[in-house]
Amino acid sequence: MVTRHRLMVDIDLSFVMTSAIDERGGRSEAQTQYYGKLIGSFPSSAGQGGVAGTVYAVDNNRLQIVGFSFDGSVTAQFRAGSTGSPSGNGGVLVPNEQGGTGPLGAYNNKKLVLALPEGTTLQDTVRWFAVWGQNSNLGHVTVPDNFDYPRQRNIGEFERRQHQVRSGDVTILNAKQFYIRNLHYDGLGPDAFFWAGQTDSPSSSGFKVPDHRGSSDEKLPRYTGQTITIVLPGDVTVYDIKWLSMWCILFRANFGEVFIPTDLNVPPMVEDVPVPPMPMMNCEELHRDMQVSWTLAGDNLDVELAGRVEDGDYMAFGISGCNDRVCMVGSDVTVAWYDGDTPRAVDYTLKAYSQCSGTSGVCPDDRVGGADNNVNITGRQVNGITRIRYSRPINTGDTTTDKVIDPSQNMYISWAIGPINPSGVAAKHHTRVEDQVRITFGRQASDMCEMISSAMPAPVTPWPTRKIKGDQVTNFTVRIGPTGGRRGFEAITGLPSWGIAYWLNGLLIPELELKRGWNYTFIVEGGDNPATPERYHPFYITDDPIGGYTQKTPAEKQQINVFAGVDERGMPTAAGRYCEYNNPNGDASETSETFAEYARTLQVDCRPGQSAQFTWTPDDNTPDLVYYHCFTHQYLGWKIHVVDEFTSGAVGVSAGTLTVMGALIAGALLLSYIDV
Incomplete structure (x- = not known):
């Protein structure tokens, strides 16, 4: 056993620690007590009412009192204020x-975590914290000038080694939790785990860190862009380690790492404190599944979005893109959702x-030259209802991405409900504005909302995956x-969609089985005008499961292979006229028990122009x-x-089935031929 001592830094962090790492077994037995940033202590000798304890900042909105004692002999409450000295x-x-x-x-040597009221923060409004009773100060601490409260820390991306x-950016949420965005790993390491240690660089002198499943017994699974949270084991904190790695124990190989800065000032990991939210002054029902409440607070608008939404779904609310x-x-909207256990409200x-x-x-x-102006984001999920609060200025000063909210005007509102994709970006809504909703934010207070039902929609039966075998069909x-709602793209792939998808030979995202050495022709009609991005979908073939080649960084492009549809300059080669299947009467996926029934509701609309075309021959180098x-x-x-020989007995769609048997009616090709 090797005894390690905490790395000392030049900021005043408060902890008591002894630790030991079993380097051979990869187990951490660190015992650390880290309470946050020290603010001060109540009188060392207990004051009136026996008040004693030490106060720490958890973050900008929470305090932790360690060793708190109070005999309860005086009627007292906790108070905080911005004046020079405590007062009732x-x-x-x-x-x-x-x-x-x-x-x-009465309290005897207890540890408490307290949440400051909404609108009260250590940075802006708190200069003292006190136990106040019977018009007297029973004990207080003073918040130092220019107090640097603990906050989350972005430490960059995983180094790309093997x-x-x-990954995307890695954030230290608190002294024990790492939030890893857009993580990729091929899953092929024979003995790979998250691994942490105190040496100057990743080495076998470390210990396992449980993965997103909480497991340190099973090797790491494949990651394909997931965003995950992992927690350091036992009492180990980020102050006990110098790096976090994806490490193969068997081969002592480092697949990639991030280093821990030495000047950390992050929150301790504490349990959430129940905070009864202040009621909003106004409420409007936008839909049976979504409501908006708000209070106009000077130059800021405090908003709460409440909805009966699925896990991974967002609620979007904001100002319409048109004045009339x-x-x-x-539109200028906020997209609000729960990212695991974390409420988020992002300015879009x-x-x-x-x-x-x-x-x-x-x-x-912040991806298009603006700034995220939402602050004070909180949330809770109770009885199937998600509630997320945030504040924003009524005039952010950002004329490129934000609308000015005029409290006296009856403003048109945009809202929607939809999924967040695995990259953490809003995908196309499935529920949206149907009526012309208008709100006067500065109106006389009125609550127009009923209670939202917590009942979720009845489940639906997904459609089976369609497959096309390349021994019978060589032209596509x-x-x-459309994506087919809950029965289609999402059920087939397990991923959210943007609301549109590729259809090949009249089938929604079929799986193709193609043989090496055979020639296959793709006739592409996904749009050829980049000036209309909603109708510009060049087609390409890659080993990347996500797509969107133009969205990738140069480093990300180096990690993938493109087999067809992109030239040596990185430009698309398969952009033809735009053809789209649609239902002029609205989506019928919820009521269509079979794909054939759904397909009969669609027609195809093609814009003028020429199709694009390329022929691809998979070879021995094709995965x-x-x-x-x-x-x-x-x-x-x-x-x-891609196969060397076609699978025998596999179910596929034949060329005959794919023959068009409908008729041209008013220029629309009816898909009445699919009976599989």
Whole structure:
């Protein structure tokens, strides 16, 4: 056993620690107590009422009192204030550790976590914290000037070394939790685990860190862009380690790592405190599944979105892109959802009716030159209802991505409900504005809402995956069409969609089985005008399961292979006229028990122009599994299985089945031929 001592840093963090690492067994037996950033202690000798304890900042909104004692002999409450010294009139009431506001009971050497009331923060409004009773100060601490409260820390991406490891930014949420965005790893390491240690660089002198499943017994699974949270084991904190790695114990190989900064000032990991939210002054029902409440607070608008939404779904709300009606393009909205256990409310701008690509589409403001102006984000999920609160200025000063909210005007509103894709970006809504909704934010207070039902929609039966075998079909017509709601794309792939997907030979994202050495022709009709991104979907073939080649960084492009549809300059070669299957009467997927029934509700509309075409011959260098995808957008395509010999007995769709048996009616091709 090797005894390690905490790395000392030049900021005042408060902890008591002894630790030991069993380097050979990869087990951590660290015992660490880290409470947050020290604010101060109540009198060293207990004051009136026996008040004693030490106060720490958990973050900007929470305090932790360690060793708190109070005999309960005096009617008292916790208070905080911004005046020079404690007073009953100058402060605000701080709820106790249970979220209650009644008189304090007796405490004997307890550890408490307290949440400051909404609108009260250590950075802006708290200069003292006190136990206040019977018009007297029973004990207080003073928040130092320019106090640097603990906060989450972004430490960059995993270094890319082996087994296709890469990630988005890694955030230290608190002293024990890492939030890893867009993680990729091929899953082929024979003895790979998350691994942490105190040496200067990753080495076998480390210990296992449980993965997102909480497991440190099973090797790491394949990651294909998931965003995960992992927790350091036992009492180990980030202050006990120098790096986090994806490590193969058997071969002592480092697949990729991030290093821990030495100047950390992050929150301790504490349990959430129940905070009874202050009621909003106004409420409007947008839909049976979604409501918006708000209070106008000076130059800020405090908003709560409440909805009966599925896990992974967002609620979007904001100002319409048009002054005289509801229109989605040009809207300034907040997209709010639960990211695991974390509520998020992100400032979005809707520049085009398409997935975010470059600086166009439905994008977070900070991806298109703006800023995320939402603050004070909190949330809770109770009885199937998700509630997320945030605040934003009524005039952010950002004229490129934000609308000015005029409290006196009856403003048109955009709202929607839909899925967040695995990259953490809003995908196309499944529920949206049907009526012309208008709100006057500065109106006289009124609550127009009923209670939202917590009952979820009845389950539906997914349609089976369609497969086309390349021994019978060698020509494929590629068009755009709907995703088939809960029965289609999402059920087939397990992924959210943008609301459109590729249709090949009249089938929704079929799996293809193609043989090496055979020639296959793809006739592409996904749009040829990049100026209209919602109708521009060049087709390509790749080993990347996500797609959206143009959205990738140069480093990400180095990690994937493209087999067809992109030239040596990285430009698309398969962009033809635009053809789209649609239902002029609205989506019928919920009521269509079979795919054939659904297909009969659709017609195809083709814009003038020429199709694009290319022929692809898979060869010995082509992997067994590749994907067809959209060059500009993610999650539109699906799988191609490449084989040396066609599988016997596999169910496929024959060329005869794919023959058009419908008729041209008013220029629309009715898909009445699919009876499989």
